[in-house]
Amino acid sequence: MSVTVQRWESDHYMQHAGFVPKLGLGVVEWLAPKPGERVLDIGCGEGSLTETLAAAGCTVVGIDSSAEQVEAARRRGLDARVVDAQALPFRQEFDAVFSNAALHWMKHPDAVIAGVCRALKPGGRFVGECGGAGNVGAIHAALGRALQRRGVDARRVDPWYFPTPEDYRARLESAGLQVRRIERFPRPTPLPTDMAGWLATFAQSFTQALPPAERPSFLGEVLAELEPELRDEEGRWTADYVRLRFAADKPV
Numbered sequence: 001m002s003v004t005v006q007r008w009e010s011d012h013y014m015q016h017a018g019f020v021p022k023l024g025l026g027v028v029e030w031l032a033p034k035p036g037e038r039v040l041d042i043g044c045g046e047g048s049l050t051e052t053l054a055a056a057g058c059t060v061v062g063i064d065s066s067a068e069q070v071e072a073a074r075r076r077g078l079d080a081r082v083v084d085a086q087a088l089p090f091r092q093e094f095d096a097v098f099s100n101a102a103l104h105w106m107k108h109p110d111a112v113i114a115g116v117c118r119a120l121k122p123g124g125r126f127v128g129e130c131g132g133a134g135n136v137g138a139i140h141a142a143l144g145r146a147l148q149r150r151g152v153d154a155r156r157v158d159p160w161y162f163p164t165p166e167d168y169r170a171r172l173e174s175a176g177l178q179v180r181r182i183e184r185f186p187r188p189t190p191l192p193t194d195m196a197g198w199l200a201t202f203a204q205s206f207t208q209a210l211p212p213a214e215r216p217s218f219l220g221e222v223l224a225e226l227e228p229e230l231r232d233e234e235g236r237w238t239a240d241y242v243r244l245r246f247a248a249d250k251p252v
Contacts, residue, residue, distance in 0.1 A: 025052070027100050030181070030247050031127040033058045037095040040119055042085045042112075042128070043102020047073030053098065054078065061094075064102075088115030095121055099128035104135065104160050109168070113175045123252040126177060132184040132244030133164040139198075139239065142225040143206045146218050152209050159205040168244060177248040187241045195223055195230065195237040 028049060033039060035057025044050045044062025046069050053060045063083035064070050073080035083089070085099075086108045097116045106112050116126050144154035163171075165182045172179050191198055199207070199219060207215050231237050 025049075027098070027127060027129040027245060028052055030245065031096060031098050031125075033096070033098075038093060040088075040090065040094045040097045042097060042099040042116075043105070044073055044078070044080055045069045045102075047076045047078045047080060049098075049100055050078050050080070051076055063088075085115065086111040088112075088119050090115075090119035092118070092121050094119050095124050097124070097126045097128075099130070101130065103128055103130035104162055107159070107161050109161060109163070109171055110175070113171055113177070117175050117177065117250060120250040122250060124250045125180075125247060126172070126250070127247045129243050129245040131160065131162045132242045133162050133167075134186075135160075135162045135242040136240055137242070138226060138229050139195075139203075139222075142222045143203060145225070146221045147206060147209060149221075150210060150214065150218065154206065154209075157205045157209040162242075163244060165244060165246075168246060172246070172248045177250055180247045180249055182244070182246040182248075184242065184244050187243050189239045189241045191237045191239055195226060195239075198237070198239060199223075 031039075031053075033053050033056040037058045039053050039058045039060045041050045041053060041060055041062040044064050045066075047062060050060050050062040050073060060079065062070075062073050062078055062080040063085060064073070064080065065082065065084055067082050070080045070082050085102070086106055097119055103109070103112065113126075120126065140158075140160070144158075147154045147157070165184050169179050169182050196219065199222065207219065210218055230240065
């Protein structure tokens with residue numbers, strides 16, 4: 001069984017996960033974009049942060065694996081392209097490569113980092129944030145247990161890669177980048193709708209591992225397990241996010 005292709009619909013995404021680009025503004029601060037720079041945005045989604053970089057005076061190319069998200073970014077007037085970040089085609093043309101909340105969807109991190117190195121000019125920088133080790137730990141575990149009860153090995157459909165700082169630092173350095181800063185930190189995140197909406201947005205690979213008739217009971221079990229830990233007395237849900245943020249430089 002292979003990992004299901006994750007589908008992204010921009011309106012649905014912004015309804016259930018509009019917090020993602022807003023929380024990415026801290027990564028933009030680490031990037032410190034300068035007018036006139038050429039920047040590659042990996043996993044640009046519907047273009048909110050790409051637009052922020054363009055407003056700072058940068059020439060930005062946004063890439064994403066989702067044609068739906070790329071189309072939404074183009075409607076903002078952005079240069080957005082459907083590209084697999086694990087096979088970047090660029091050669092020494094960017095002053096910086098930026099990524100927010102996308103790298104953990106890419107199961108071949110060394111290929112991503114190698115492509116980033118090729119894409120950067122000498123002296124360029126790679127700044128990003130993704131899910132770190134322990135990200136959505138309770139959610140991840142509940143999904144895995146519910147699949148296991150149905151005879152499905154969750155590892156075979158798990159779409160996520162959540163590295164430790166030590167792991168990601170080693171990968172960056174092995175590719176020849178100099179790590180300036182790397183941090184892992186918890187960021188419990190209140191959800192704008194509910195956990196059912198979060199699961200529908202982000203956990204498709206787990207749900208679609210089952211026949212359609214089994215999916216409602218599967219999701220019901222996951223929600224019931226998570227409710228005592230992640231839903232408060234007023235009915236508000238929080239996702240147990242843990243983030244990994246880093247800045248690395250390509251030697252001159």
